[in-house]
Amino acid sequence: MARMKFLCDAERCIECNGCVTACKNEHEVPWGVNRRRVVTINDGVPGEKSISVSCMHCSDAPCMAVCPTDCFYKTEEAVVLHNKDACIGCGYCFFACPFGAPQFPNGPAAFGARGKMDKCTFCAGGPEENGSKEEFEKYGRNRISEGKLPACAEMCATKALLAGDAPVISDIFRDRALRRGKAGDAAWGWTTAYGKPEQAQERTQERAREQQREGAK
């Protein structure tokens, strides 16, 4: 079945923080814990780009690899979840994660005093009975078991943030890119952020050529 993923279209994100608010409200996330946040690159400069970032539910998740208590697991839908009962708050996952997804209720406290890690669950709860009070208190609401998609994506006004089965959201995005005539800096993910330097150079050169062509018109 599904391989759940988020896809943020930087051409559409308007930095409204609706996704952040939706997440906070849906799961009653405490102060200091941000499961999702909007990052703006070149803020205030014409052509600035914003992207909504949370746990990317990596196919080969580094948090899972470094956890000393092996409290992470992956569901059949490829959602990376963790068992808070086993978490010791060591913070290794925080250092391993390239997206800054793991959050700690006590902030950057000393070793062992951070509290149990909290992160985006793709609105899929955790290892408790679906929809139970325990699950809500520890992990937040389980919208996936209700047949719904994550609140952040469903709340997104411009539909910059897409969530769901990877092939399905890829199709939606592809359709969109074809209609507007360009993908631009839109799709944002691991390869874009951590791609090889040559790829970045190629992209920069391509963009420069495109700008020259537009300038010549």
Next chain:
Amino acid sequence: MKKALFLMAGAAFALAACGEYSQVANYKPGSYQGKSDTRPWEGGKFAGDKAAWEAALANRAQGQNEYKRTQ
């Protein structure tokens, strides 16, 4: 003779902690040890009907495509 033997034994004992040991950790990939999670379609609204759950999610996903919604 006895003193020399005593000194050698003493030195061996005192320098025992100076030996070199491999400090490279042997990485062993762990596996999840915690509680098992119930699958999303089990219990609650869908009561084990996986097909209905998948259909609900697929329908919901298409709601994100405004080109289809506005047709």
